[in-house]
Amino acid sequence: xxxxxxxxxxxxxxxxxxxxxxxxxxxxxxxxxxxxxxxxxxxxxxxxxxxxxxxxxxxxxxxxxxxxxxxxxxxxxxxxxxxxxxxxxxxxxxxxxxxxxxxxxxxxxxxxxxxxxxxxxxxxxxxxxxxxxxxxxxxxxxxxxxxxxxxxxxxxxxxxxxxxxxxxxxxxxxxxxxxxxxxxxxxx
Numbered sequence: 001x002x003x004x005x006x007x008x009x010x011x012x013x014x015x016x017x018x019x020x021x022x023x024x025x026x027x028x029x030x031x032x033x034x035x036x037x038x039x040x041x042x043x044x045x046x047x048x049x050x051x052x053x054x055x056x057x058x059x060x061x062x063x064x065x066x067x068x069x070x071x072x073x074x075x076x077x078x079x080x081x082x083x084x085x086x087x088x089x090x091x092x093x094x095x096x097x098x099x100x101x102x103x104x105x106x107x108x109x110x111x112x113x114x115x116x117x118x119x120x121x122x123x124x125x126x127x128x129x130x131x132x133x134x135x136x137x138x139x140x141x142x143x144x145x146x147x148x149x150x151x152x153x154x155x156x157x158x159x160x161x162x163x164x165x166x167x168x169x170x171x172x173x174x175x176x177x178x179x180x181x182x183x184x185x186x187x188x
Contacts, residue, residue, distance in 0.1 A: 022067040029090055029092075030090045040132055042077055043131060043132060046128040048114050048128065049083065050083065063143075066146035066150075069149055069153065072153045077153070082113070084118075093135065097116065117136060121141060125143065127141075160177065
């Protein structure tokens with residue numbers, strides 16, 4: 001009996017480790033900005049977050065921890081975590097971006113890259129999707145459940161955004177699109 005319990009616990013831990021093994025392989029904005037876009041055909045995915053954003057932390061815990069979300073991001077995108085109040089300096093599409101220093105004790109200022117990409121729709125979390133040449137495709141704003149995020153990520157990763165309006169895509173996703181996606185991702 002003890003052997004069976006030990007075997008069962010070993011299997012549970014092993015399977016749990018396999019399910020947790022898939023995680024998003026985040027890059028810094030500096031790493032992404034230096035990507036050779038001629039040699040790379042992946043899309044760029046930029047997660048604009050702040051340290052004080054509760055919904056950003058919920059995305060990290062729930063949505064980005066989803067193995068299908070992680071697999072799509074790692075396979076079809078260059079996933080970038082970007083602190084929208086950080087101090088990084090880099091060039092993106094030939095434009096240099098920085099963040100000015102703030103007074104001690106003052107709330108950090110919003111980074112010029114976040115301002116340029118998000119414009120008047122400043123809010124966190126926000127997600128920028130860019131083509132392989134670093135040109136903006138779209139902005140997704142607010143908390144997204146894993147199920148909803150999978151549809152949006154696959155819509156652009158698969159190129160289906162050039163074939164379907166998004167409202168139609170959402171309606172046909174589970175029946176027509178998900179089986180193809182699962183096959184391409186190696187999900188049964």
